[in-house]
Amino acid sequence: MDLSKKLNERQQFAAETLDGPVLILAGAGSGKTRTLTYRVANLIEHGVDPYHILAITFTNKAADEMRSRIQSIASGETAGVWVATFHSTCARILRTYSEYLDYSSNYSIYDADDQKTLVKNICKKLNIDTKFLSEKAIIRRISDCKDNLVSAEAFEKRDHFEFRDKQIAKVYVEYEKELKANNAMDFDDLILKTVELFKKYPPVLENYQDRFQYICVDEYQDTNNAQFEFINLLASKYQNLCVVGDDDQSIYKFRGANIRNILDFERSFPNATVVKLEENYRSTKNILGAANSVISKNINRKDKTLWTKKEEGHKVRFRQLDNAREEADFVYEDIRRDLRNRDIVLNDTAILYRTNAQSREFEERFIAGNMPYKIYGGINFYSRKEIKDVLAYLRTIDNAIDDIQVRRVLNVPRRGVGDTSIQRVAEYAADNNISFMQALRQADLIQKIGRSLKGINDFVSVIDTVSSKWEADEYEDLSDMIDDLLIISGYYDELQALDPDEAEERMGNVSEFISKAAIYTQSYREEHGTDDNPTLSEFLTEVSLVADLEEADPNLDCVKLMTIHAAKGLEFKHVYVVGMENGIFPNCLPMDEQDEEELEEERRLAYVAYTRAEEELTLTAAKCRFLRGEMNYNPVSKFVMEIEPTYIEGNIPRRTSAFGDSYSDVNPYLSRPVERKPLVGFGSLSAAQAQAKAKPKAVLYNAETKPYSKSADAEVRKTNMANNSGFAPGDKVRHIKFGEGVIKEVKTEDGRTIFSIDFEKSGTRNMDAAYVRLTKL
DNA sequence: TACTGGATTATTTTT
């Protein structure tokens, strides 16, 4: 294969360095996937059996893409290459060796919801007040422990100075016990248990080392410690480990990613070959210049600079608008103008924001302007309530000792089994050391179970009927079984009883799930050349490890709206990054060392955002906006100020800070600059700091702007009232969420004007005239 | 057991 025709010099070098540890630092838009694909093809060409190649990714999407690209350039031979995500790789290994860890192979995989339910139950049992210590915080800490391979026992033995930590340790111990009892693992366990397996059973490890003699890891900057350990173990025998990533695009610290893995790669593998891919094929010089000037402010990064042969292009544009609504107006009008005057289609355009909540303003504007748009990043198909219900049924059938699932569906549809009864069954199960399901089977022996007994027996019989039919192979396939289950259980009936719109939506989702099951069966049969059904466990694993998020449909011509995180890896001709304000983006401000790290992560996020743009990059900010029902005045983002002036044009505030150019100190609403106390002080904390410390995140600005925001709040309310003053009882109106309705009453309650509106779909609601947005019909 | 309304509290997210 002549790689020199397909790849630039650096890429070629990366694709030809086949043995030993290799670190490919692949900047944004530098042809990373291309290089990787050719590298794999090259391995095969050099006689490496595809069977010995492992390519690991984070997402299924990335795995699919890599698989199909390898397929397209390496003729035929690629079937044996194992391309999969970390989690599915580990899940597969664990299915084979589960018994070594005292699990059975049909273990359940718990997602965030299951975790939360479990932790909630445990807290109740241990009498821990979740107001004092939230489930979220507990789960976060447990996950951190698992990521660092700290077992519950080890964590418990530590000297905890904080009461909270002691509590967390208790929950963690119980959590592990419960998982084990339920034959369940959480996502972290998949990695952790595999590492455990490898460490405990060297022959098993060696088996996989010999199998995977060439390992490639994509998006290496996103790996956490457990994943690092996993890879480390696998690669330690042959040392043929190629990792690809970009430290500047490490934006997942909040879910455990450790940027040190990529920064210290050469320390872990001292004989590593390092290749930097710095030529960018995506963006113009101005866009890259802007991105580079911002990211160069980070301390913790590998030295590199993206460059391009492309033209200068347009300067990055910056616009500060008066408020969030005008920001949306501006973007909308700008896109409209491009559509009229230039060779641009909606598909070329993306709007990126820091937080999902920001999408609303744009959505409303696009609806009003009748411009096609699509918001990405809704909820995962498999985490919809009705789908989770169906899954809980299937898990009950597959793994009856998974109490969490059984308890979820015992009373769905309603069978008259309430909390009290569930509690009694749970106690009975605990007393007799049996699973919840087993306890249900003996429900007639449980004291005071009374009226619930019939419901419990109904439930048990549903599970038994379907299980035995499935075991006896009486169903055509999986989808057939699910359908039958939902009929027998009465789940369909309960869905139908909902109000029509909701019923339709949920039924739609359920039937989509059923067709997914049918498709899964079909492809399983083709792949294995059989007429058999896949096992339920296999299907459930697949479903647990696939998010099934909506993909950008290239045929749908519309503006795409998404968070910056969701945009990683994508590119668009014209990108708008909106809400460029301190307090929103960056979301936090530096208070101490740790926050400095967070700020660097935010800066990387800015870098990711800017480098999505191919031809035009527009940054916008609002002088004020509603945030959680409160008016906020935010200065222009430091990530705008950090762009070198030659690359940017627009109404950028003067840089007059006494603290370097890291803050925009000009509040446009004041005649004098805001007086700022030093943020990193010595000795006692300033009032602002104390407040920010007690209640971190984005409050710092509130602390300073509050005196002004109150009056401004009233001001805006007045304006809004003026806007809404044209409404009177009897008016037909439309609300963005509740649809059409009629104003029944306009009343005043402690100085506020309230509309009482009768909506067709959702009945009467009282809405504050100062906030509600209505369209007169 | 089911429903309602007051309190509470807000990033980013794949597996």
Place this chain on the structure above:
DNA sequence: TAATCCAGTA
């Protein structure tokens, strides 16, 4: 603002 959750009531 708006979504979510739990406590208290019907």
